[in-house]
Amino acid sequence: NAGVTQTPKFQVLKTGQSMTLQCAQDMNHEYMSWYRQDPGMGLRLIHYSVGAGITDQGEVPNGYNVSRSTTEDFPLRLLSAAPSQTSVYFCASSYSLRAGNSPLHFGNGTRLTVT
Amino acid sequence: EDQVTQSPEALRLQEGESSSLNCSYTVSGLRGLFWYRQDPGKGPEFLFTLYSAGEEKEKERLKATLTKKESFLHITAPKPEDSATYLCAVQANTGFQKLVFGTGTRLLVSP
Secondary structure (H helix, E strand, O other): OEEEEEEOOOOEEEOOEEEEEEEEEEOOOOOOOEEEOOOOEEEEEEEEEEEEEEEEEEEOOOOEEEOOOOOEEEOOOEOOOOOOOEEEEEEEEEEHHHHHHOOOOOOEEEEEOOO | OEEEEEEEEEEEOOOOOOOOOOOEEEOOOOOEEEEEEEEOOOOOOOEEEEOOOEEEEEEOEEEEOOOOOOOEEEEEOHHHHHHHHEEEEEEEEEOOEEEEEEEOOOEEEEE
C-alpha cells in the first residue's frame, strides 16, 4: 500500500528554471493538496483539488500552477523558480474534507533548493 | 482569520516524565482539530481528530483533549521513540477545504 508518493525527494534549481513536482496517490482519494513547510511558519496551503478537473488556490499560490487530469495524480509546476521558493513541499490527500472525518494523508516531501 | 498557536516550541523530557503540549486556536466555527506527528525527513502522520469541546481520544501514551479555545496533547510516561515534532491543525466550517497548521512542538525524550 504505497499511499501518497512524491518525486523527486531532492531537487536543486537555478533561479528562473522551471520544474514539476510529482504526486500520486493510490487510495482513490478525491481531495488532493500541496503544502509548503518553512522553518517557523508551519505548513501553508498552495493549491488544492476536490476532484479531477477541479483546482483552487490556497494561501500561497503565486508562482505555482497545478492541474488534475486524473484522480491519482496532482503535479505542482514551478513556472520560474525563485530563491523564495526554497522549501519542503508536501502533497496530501483525503477521501473528502467535506465529511470532516477523513484526515489528510501526507507524502514524504520534496526538498527544493533554488540558488 | 483562522489561527493556530502551539506551545512550547520545543520540549525536552526524561523518559517516563509526563507532560502536555498546547494548541490554542481561533476559528470561525470549528469543523475539526487534528493532531499529527512528524519525524525528521518525513511527512506528517495522522494521530487524532477532535470535533467538539469535551472530547478526548487516546492512542498508546498519547491523549488529546479539546476545549472551545485550545487542545492539549498529553504524553504519559514518554519513551525515546516518542521524540518527534507534533503538529496541530484546525479545519473551519467555512473554507473547510483548507487546514490551518500551527508551527509545531519539537519533543525530545532522553533515555
